[in-house]
Amino acid sequence: MATIEDVARHAGVSIRTVSRVLNDRPDVAPATRARVQQAIAALSFRPNTVARSMVTGSTRTIGVVLPDISNPFFSRVVRGCEDALAQAGYNMFLCNTDEDVDKERDYLALLRDRQVDGLILWGCRLDGDALHVLIGPHLPVVAVDCTPFEGNVTRLDVANQQGATTITRHLIGLGHERIGHLAGPQQRLTAQHRLNGYRRALADAGLAAPLDYMLEAPPSVFHGYSAALELLKPERGLTAIVAYNDLMAIGAILASQQMGRRVPQDVAIVGFDDIVTAALVRPALTTMRIDQYRIGVLSGQRLIERVKQPQPAQASTAEFPTALIVRHSCGARGETETLTQEMLQDLIASISHDMQPEEKESLGILPRPSSPL
Amino acid sequence: MATIEDVARHAGVSIRTVSRVLNDRPDVAPATRARVQQAIAALSFRPNTVARSMVTGSTRTIGVVLPDISNPFFSRVVRGCEDALAQAGYNMFLCNTDEDVDKERDYLALLRDRQVDGLILWGCRLDGDALHVLIGPHLPVVAVDCTPFEGNVTRLDVANQQGATTITRHLIGLGHERIGHLAGPQQRLTAQHRLNGYRRALADAGLAAPLDYMLEAPPSVFHGYSAALELLKPERGLTAIVAYNDLMAIGAILASQQMGRRVPQDVAIVGFDDIVTAALVRPALTTMRIDQYRIGVLSGQRLIERVKQPQPAQASTAEFPTALIVRHSCGARGETETLTQEMLQDLIASISHDMQPEEKESLGILPRPSSPL
């Protein structure tokens, strides 16, 4: 690997001058600049980012910490993040925590050691004090669905409670009175909020919500399936289930089918997130949509704003909206066993708007990231 | 941030001695070591990874370059990669190229500038020469489904051609004689190989494979849907379709349904990859399974082996197997409209083995990554 010194020697100038050319400084004579650029090309020199980081104090590197990238929800989110970060000239360290506080702690320490310029945190389980200690007061952070904590942080929260209330009300509007909840892990804030939203809707409608209407499980298809097997036992008499997320809802559909109960005729099931698969299972899931790509982009953009600001800004908060998507697992659109053309059109629509370039551009993601140097 | 010098001062020793303690060198007196450790704790000092990298020449950083993390296939793969890398003490830069050669080029250059210790490349479109120039002869690389190129590289290839032959033969064995192919983008090696495999099976069986049996499209649900609308027009008389991947196969199922042709009774459809959704759509997809998590882990482990080897090893190659998963979209297991309990059990099985801890451990992924320092 050629160094800046080699280039200087080759061009017959000083190191300082090469550095000036590298950083596009105006104060260098055109002839000199040309000579340096020639030398750079001749040696196919590229500046060492690590060395540069040492002196500038900036790595142009962002740590992204989330539960599990193989969850389709997060994989979509991360795509948005990465697009936003790449566009601003930042690279991303990806870290999977499996919602394990020890892993969270390790990764956070590691990332700080690596001198990342900022952090994007999704659904951290660490408490606020621990986060504050690990991250410190200066490092720019965007925290989505995390416990509030002190620091240079923008909090971004999905409207989980409100969303859960909305979708539960949808079920109530359909005439259901015995509505259960397949709850997510209650250490997760998100899961707590969705549970609260569900209870709120029932309370507002004067409906009963005994404890045995709710069951907690890990947020996967399989665990949703197992828990639903229990929750749907006839003695509870449930006619509808609000699941913590789409994965669990899909598991619940499987469980219902195994128990010989038709969805939506015998039991209505709704999810949360609107992952791509939600439109593809049968019956197609009624769910609360979170625009995953968009919130990913947003988190990245917000972080970059903060990183570029010289001094810590005021800690800020924003809420990200959800939208009710009515499909067929709730019974609102008929109970036909066969797929109608209208239903099909909906599904096609669901999958077709998927990350079109125009869609991206409207969020500020241009076709190609501007490549530094 | 405290530096090693602060620690040295605080402990009343030299910088050198602190460095020794940091790196667990034996040649330091127990009393001194204790004093240094105390100082480290008191100042909550953590070594600056960037500075360390400058002098050691190793960043303990790996670049992972792939088409799109929001594709469920890759999100699973990356999870495996990250687990393997984290366990070895490496962090991962994630880069999405959208199969755009310009993006590939930019990211590769950027990663080299960042002094990554190694590279994992998935489905690169750049030609061998370009790759060789960008990467150079020394940097350890694991290249999966990429054009062969010179360098310090382990090539890993999915048995795409063989897999496509196998699944096409499965259809032939079911009595189909007019089998179409929903092909992937032919600039991709993977897509070429699967096309070849399909043609091979037809040729071996003495079946016709006119060009209008094949149609190329981008590998998404939506584009699979659009292309299948064309491919399934009655004049072609196709009774079965081999899709490039599961996403396209799912699109094809949607298209068939919209055209009023039942799957599998009127047209059999099979996919490739066995993404999670494949088991969840109706009818459940018959497909060739690639164990995504496993191949992700494997790519990470192979790379680490290479990174730790002092001099460039012999370039090596390995093939990763696929397995035929027979579900219901091909008609081999009956044509019942309703889900039988047996079918359901299969699906449950498909989703339940999903990344269990025991499964992971058998691949060498332990419950928690050993945290350096």
Add this chain to the structure above:
DNA sequence: TTGAAAGCGTTACCAG
């Protein structure tokens, strides 16, 4: 407009 030299936070060689 250009150059010499200091310094970023570590590691590691060579003396003591």
Add this chain to the structure above:
DNA sequence: CTGGTAACGCTTTCAA
């Protein structure tokens, strides 16, 4: 066993 010091590749202050 411990300490002074050069070196890693770059940016930037200060002089010329």
